[in-house]
Amino acid sequence: MKCPFCGAEDTKVTDSRDSAEAFETRRRRECEKCEKRFTTYERIEQHPLVVIKKDGRRESFSHDKLMGGIVKSCQKREVSMVKIEEACRDIENILRNEDKSEISSNLIGGLVARKLKKLDKVAYIRFASIYKDFEDVTDFEKEIKSIKTRGFN
Numbered sequence: 001m002k003c004p005f006c007g008a009e010d011t012k013v014t015d016s017r018d019s020a021e022a023f024e025t026r027r028r029r030e031c032e033k034c035e036k037r038f039t040t041y042e043r044i045e046q047h048p049l050v051v052i053k054k055d056g057r058r059e060s061f062s063h064d065k066l067m068g069g070i071v072k073s074c075q076k077r078e079v080s081m082v083k084i085e086e087a088c089r090d091i092e093n094i095l096r097n098e099d100k101s102e103i104s105s106n107l108i109g110g111l112v113a114r115k116l117k118k119l120d121k122v123a124y125i126r127f128a129s130i131y132k133d134f135e136d137v138t139d140f141e142k143e144i145k146s147i148k149t150r151g152f153n
Protein backbone atom coordinates (compact mmCIF):
# COMPACT_ATOMS: atom_id res chain seq x y z
CA MET A 1 0.00 0.00 0.00
CA LYS A 2 1.48 3.32 -1.12
CA CYS A 3 1.58 6.22 1.30
CA PRO A 4 -0.99 8.82 0.17
CA PHE A 5 1.19 11.63 1.53
CA CYS A 6 4.67 10.96 0.21
CA GLY A 7 4.10 8.05 -2.16
CA ALA A 8 6.56 5.78 -0.37
CA GLU A 9 6.00 2.06 -0.94
CA ASP A 10 6.73 0.97 2.59
CA THR A 11 3.82 1.32 4.95
CA LYS A 12 3.14 -0.91 7.88
CA VAL A 13 -0.15 -2.01 9.39
CA THR A 14 -0.43 -0.87 12.98
CA ASP A 15 -3.92 -2.16 13.66
CA SER A 16 -6.40 -4.37 11.84
CA ARG A 17 -10.00 -4.87 12.70
CA ASP A 18 -12.70 -6.97 11.06
CA SER A 19 -16.23 -5.79 11.12
CA ALA A 20 -18.43 -8.80 10.65
CA GLU A 21 -21.67 -7.09 9.66
CA ALA A 22 -20.12 -4.93 7.03
CA PHE A 23 -17.81 -7.59 5.57
CA GLU A 24 -15.10 -5.06 5.98
CA THR A 25 -11.60 -4.90 7.37
CA ARG A 26 -10.28 -1.62 8.63
CA ARG A 27 -6.52 -1.16 8.76
CA ARG A 28 -4.54 1.58 10.41
CA ARG A 29 -1.32 2.07 8.52
CA GLU A 30 1.77 4.08 9.09
CA CYS A 31 4.22 5.26 6.48
CA GLU A 32 7.73 4.13 7.33
CA LYS A 33 9.22 7.11 5.56
CA CYS A 34 7.16 10.16 6.56
CA GLU A 35 5.49 8.45 9.54
CA LYS A 36 2.07 9.80 8.65
CA ARG A 37 -0.87 7.59 9.50
CA PHE A 38 -3.87 6.67 7.42
CA THR A 39 -6.68 4.17 7.35
CA THR A 40 -7.65 1.77 4.62
CA TYR A 41 -10.81 -0.23 4.25
CA GLU A 42 -10.94 -3.56 2.60
CA ARG A 43 -14.37 -4.67 1.52
CA ILE A 44 -15.64 -7.81 -0.08
CA GLU A 45 -17.27 -6.76 -3.29
CA GLN A 46 -20.94 -7.47 -2.92
CA HIS A 47 -23.54 -7.47 -5.57
CA PRO A 48 -26.93 -6.37 -4.35
CA LEU A 49 -29.19 -9.24 -3.41
CA VAL A 50 -32.82 -9.08 -4.33
CA VAL A 51 -35.36 -11.25 -2.58
CA ILE A 52 -38.37 -12.46 -4.49
CA LYS A 53 -41.25 -12.88 -2.11
CA LYS A 54 -44.02 -15.41 -2.36
CA ASP A 55 -46.40 -12.93 -3.95
CA GLY A 56 -43.79 -12.09 -6.55
CA ARG A 57 -42.80 -8.74 -5.11
CA ARG A 58 -39.13 -7.94 -4.94
CA GLU A 59 -37.25 -6.25 -2.18
CA SER A 60 -33.58 -5.84 -1.43
CA PHE A 61 -32.07 -8.30 0.98
CA SER A 62 -31.79 -6.97 4.50
CA HIS A 63 -29.37 -8.35 7.03
CA ASP A 64 -31.39 -6.69 9.80
CA LYS A 65 -34.59 -8.29 8.66
CA LEU A 66 -33.00 -11.72 8.59
CA MET A 67 -31.56 -11.10 12.03
CA GLY A 68 -34.92 -9.81 13.29
CA GLY A 69 -36.73 -12.94 12.14
CA ILE A 70 -34.27 -15.19 13.93
CA VAL A 71 -34.26 -13.10 17.11
CA LYS A 72 -38.05 -13.15 17.17
CA SER A 73 -38.13 -16.92 16.86
CA CYS A 74 -35.56 -17.29 19.64
CA GLN A 75 -37.35 -15.04 22.09
CA LYS A 76 -37.10 -16.28 25.67
CA ARG A 77 -35.06 -19.22 24.55
CA GLU A 78 -31.50 -19.85 25.57
CA VAL A 79 -29.89 -18.95 22.31
CA SER A 80 -27.12 -16.42 22.66
CA MET A 81 -26.87 -13.37 20.40
CA VAL A 82 -23.47 -14.66 19.34
CA LYS A 83 -25.09 -17.84 18.03
CA ILE A 84 -27.80 -15.85 16.31
CA GLU A 85 -25.31 -13.55 14.65
CA GLU A 86 -23.24 -16.51 13.59
CA ALA A 87 -26.26 -18.19 12.04
CA CYS A 88 -27.17 -14.97 10.30
CA ARG A 89 -23.71 -14.57 8.84
CA ASP A 90 -23.62 -18.18 7.66
CA ILE A 91 -26.94 -17.77 5.90
CA GLU A 92 -25.87 -14.55 4.25
CA ASN A 93 -22.63 -16.16 3.10
CA ILE A 94 -24.52 -19.05 1.57
CA LEU A 95 -26.86 -16.66 -0.21
CA ARG A 96 -24.02 -14.58 -1.57
CA ASN A 97 -22.16 -17.68 -2.71
CA GLU A 98 -25.21 -18.67 -4.75
CA ASP A 99 -23.91 -16.07 -7.17
CA LYS A 100 -27.37 -15.05 -8.21
CA SER A 101 -28.72 -11.55 -7.89
CA GLU A 102 -32.23 -12.78 -7.16
CA ILE A 103 -33.11 -15.30 -4.52
CA SER A 104 -36.46 -16.58 -3.39
CA SER A 105 -37.70 -15.93 0.11
CA ASN A 106 -38.35 -19.67 0.24
CA LEU A 107 -34.66 -20.40 -0.03
CA ILE A 108 -33.90 -18.02 2.82
CA GLY A 109 -36.70 -19.48 4.93
CA GLY A 110 -35.36 -22.96 4.35
CA LEU A 111 -31.85 -21.95 5.39
CA VAL A 112 -33.10 -20.23 8.53
CA ALA A 113 -35.21 -23.24 9.40
CA ARG A 114 -32.26 -25.57 9.02
CA LYS A 115 -30.16 -23.37 11.30
CA LEU A 116 -32.84 -23.06 13.94
CA LYS A 117 -33.45 -26.78 13.90
CA LYS A 118 -29.89 -27.21 15.15
CA LEU A 119 -29.97 -24.26 17.55
CA ASP A 120 -33.29 -24.64 19.28
CA LYS A 121 -36.29 -26.83 18.47
CA VAL A 122 -38.85 -24.44 19.92
CA ALA A 123 -37.44 -21.54 17.95
CA TYR A 124 -37.58 -23.74 14.89
CA ILE A 125 -41.27 -24.55 15.40
CA ARG A 126 -42.05 -20.88 15.97
CA PHE A 127 -40.26 -19.87 12.84
CA ALA A 128 -41.95 -22.60 10.85
CA SER A 129 -45.38 -21.56 12.02
CA ILE A 130 -44.79 -17.96 10.94
CA TYR A 131 -43.13 -18.67 7.63
CA LYS A 132 -45.15 -21.66 6.54
CA ASP A 133 -44.71 -23.67 3.37
CA PHE A 134 -41.03 -23.08 3.00
CA GLU A 135 -40.27 -26.70 3.45
CA ASP A 136 -41.66 -30.12 3.07
CA VAL A 137 -44.74 -30.27 5.28
CA THR A 138 -44.17 -33.88 6.22
CA ASP A 139 -40.77 -32.97 7.55
CA PHE A 140 -42.30 -30.30 9.73
CA GLU A 141 -45.01 -32.61 11.03
CA LYS A 142 -42.43 -35.23 11.87
CA GLU A 143 -40.58 -32.64 13.90
CA ILE A 144 -43.65 -31.61 15.86
CA LYS A 145 -44.46 -35.23 16.56
CA SER A 146 -41.01 -35.92 17.91
CA ILE A 147 -41.22 -32.91 20.18
CA LYS A 148 -44.58 -34.01 21.47
CA THR A 149 -43.18 -37.38 22.44
CA ARG A 150 -39.94 -36.08 23.89
CA GLY A 151 -41.29 -32.86 25.25
CA PHE A 152 -39.61 -29.52 24.87
CA ASN A 153 -36.13 -29.55 26.25
Ligand SMILES: [Zn+2]
Nearest residue numbers: 003006031034
Ligand atom coordinates in the same frame (compact mmCIF):
# COMPACT_ATOMS: atom_id res chain seq x y z
ZN1 LIG B 1 4.74 8.71 3.60
